[in-house]
Amino acid sequence: MAALAGRRTTLLARNHAVMLASQLPRAMALRQAYAVRPKPTEPLVIDGTSYPRDAFTNATPTILDKLPRRLHLQPSHPIGILRSLIESHFSSFAHLNSLSPIVTVAQNFDDLGFPADHPGRALTDSYYLNERHMLRTHTSAHEVELFRQGLDQFLVTADVYRRDEIDRSHYPVFHQMEGCNVVDPAQGGIERLERENAEMRAALGAANIVIEDPTGVETATNPYQAEHDPRTARIIAEHLKNSLNGLVLKLFGGRAGGDGAEPLRVRWIEATFPWTAPSYEVEVMFNGKWLEILGCGVVRQAALDKSGVGHKQGWAFGLGLERIAMVLFSIPDIRLFWSSDARFSNQFRQGDITTFKPYSRFPECYKDLAFWLPEASGAQGGDKVQQWHENDFMELVRDEAGDLVEGVQLIDEFTHPKTGRVSRCYRFNYRSMDRSLSNEEVNVIQERVQERVTSEMGVEVR
Numbered sequence: 001m002a003a004l005a006g007r008r009t010t011l012l013a014r015n016h017a018v019m020l021a022s023q024l025p026r027a028m029a030l031r032q033a034y035a036v037r038p039k040p041t042e043p044l045v046i047d048g049t050s051y052p053r054d055a056f057t058n059a060t061p062t063i064l065d066k067l068p069r070r071l072h073l074q075p076s077h078p079i080g081i082l083r084s085l086i087e088s089h090f091s092s093f094a095h096l097n098s099l100s101p102i103v104t105v106a107q108n109f110d111d112l113g114f115p116a117d118h119p120g121r122a123l124t125d126s127y128y129l130n131e132r133h134m135l136r137t138h139t140s141a142h143e144v145e146l147f148r149q150g151l152d153q154f155l156v157t158a159d160v161y162r163r164d165e166i167d168r169s170h171y172p173v174f175h176q177m178e179g180c181n182v183v184d185p186a187q188g189g190i191e192r193l194e195r196e197n198a199e200m201r202a203a204l205g206a207a208n209i210v211i212e213d214p215t216g217v218e219t220a221t222n223p224y225q226a227e228h229d230p231r232t233a234r235i236i237a238e239h240l241k242n243s244l245n246g247l248v249l250k251l252f253g254g255r256a257g258g259d260g261a262e263p264l265r266v267r268w269i270e271a272t273f274p275w276t277a278p279s280y281e282v283e284v285m286f287n288g289k290w291l292e293i294l295g296c297g298v299v300r301q302a303a304l305d306k307s308g309v310g311h312k313q314g315w316a317f318g319l320g321l322e323r324i325a326m327v328l329f330s331i332p333d334i335r336l337f338w339s340s341d342a343r344f345s346n347q348f349r350q351g352d353i354t355t356f357k358p359y360s361r362f363p364e365c366y367k368d369l370a371f372w373l374p375e376a377s378g379a380q381g382g383d384k385v386q387q388w389h390e391n392d393f394m395e396l397v398r399d400e401a402g403d404l405v406e407g408v409q410l411i412d413e414f415t416h417p418k419t420g421r422v423s424r425c426y427r428f429n430y431r432s433m434d435r436s437l438s439n440e441e442v443n444v445i446q447e448r449v450q451e452r453v454t455s456e457m458g459v460e461v462r
Contacts, residue, residue: 078325093155156179201242244294329353367430371461397428
């Protein structure tokens with residue numbers, strides 16, 4: 001028996017060696033694909049324009065590869081379908097869908113009144129090509145230039161870019177729609193809005209909708225602008241609300257409660273935005289829960305003054321298309337919008353909102369990574385300050401794993417009682433939307449993540 005056991009062990013070892021030899025070329029190829037890449041120094045070239053790199057440059061190839069995709073221009077894609085439905089509600093507006101995603105920092109922040117210390121300006125939150133140019137973080141980045149061109153009514157649909165966490169509802173690229181409507185009071189614009197308000201009130205009064213709006217009058221926390229006559233501001237705000245109540249009814253009416261017998265419930269909430277005052281958020285009751293749909297308000301007169309149209313007044317709104325599409329189409333994972341799998345794309349037709357039918361769900365592969373955060377040099381007052389931002393870590397993971405990582409979650413954190421150093425442990429959930437991942441493939445990606453987070457972020461793996 002011992003001889004047979006020894007012979008069996010030898011055969012198993014030989015078979016294992018053969019198996020490893022057969023896998024060696026694939027393993028080498030995987031490691032070569034994830035080999036250390038030197039930090040580039042040449043300018044970024046996008047659509048034929050060169051952008052010199054500098055200390056601000058943090059847009060990665062993974063993000064820049066998304067620029068040509070333009071999901072909102074695909075008529076049978078959920079994002080494109082939703083865009084077309086909203087455009088049909090604002091049929092008299094100019095529809096602008098092909099504006100460059102590259103804007104100046106002034107367009108994205110300064111022109112809209114963002115303060116110098118606003119967190120959205122940080123390298124940890126936004127993607128910069130260099131100190132002067134960036135990927136827009138919102139469609140509002142085009143607002144001032146479009147007013148300057150003389151446009152009074154327009155919808156902008158575009159891809160926008162923000163550094164964010166990794167999970168099934170967050171993605172660094174998403175799509176927004178910006179709607180603006182301004183009038184010239186000296187040319188009868190306010191009287192026209194009053195007439196349209198009467199028409200929209202009648203239509204909403206006959207519809208199966210219940211609107212909760214405690215923001216109907218000016219409040220100390222959400223006042224009209226000092227530059228505006230209260231009556232004019234009230235008419236503009238009412239026109240905004242009537243227009244958007246009609247939009248919400250178009251998108252959710254008959255869908256929010258299942259059979260459409262129950263009325264659609266909508267509510268308005270006071271909000272604060274840098275470029276509108278008063279400002280509001282709109283929520284809709286969908287499947288028993290309040291769902292935030294959009295933000296809006298009366299355009300700040302300073303933005304119109306900067307555009308050279310200070311004699312005009314009006315309103316603006318912005319909404320995220322993925323957030324609404326995930327609900328209306330029942331899409332469970334935001335990465336699916338970027339899938340090229342025909343099992344996803346073939347489910348949708350232009351002009352129709354249909355329920356997504358999940359196809360084969362591939363297995364998960366979990367990996368953990370624990371490390372000490374780096375200690376800052378030159379700490380003041382004897383305190384040890386951790387030089388760390390989670391968005392930087394998430395961006396590094398995205399750059400290596402792409403859409404193969406479904407989520408990254410902090411599962412443990414503690415501070416050493418003697419040294420004061422902070423330890424974190426993150427759990428990675430790898431899962432492809434289109435195929436099964438091998439443990440070997442995931443190991444190579446995880447090794448590369450560990451190597452980069454150690455060398456580039458100064459952490460110490462535990």
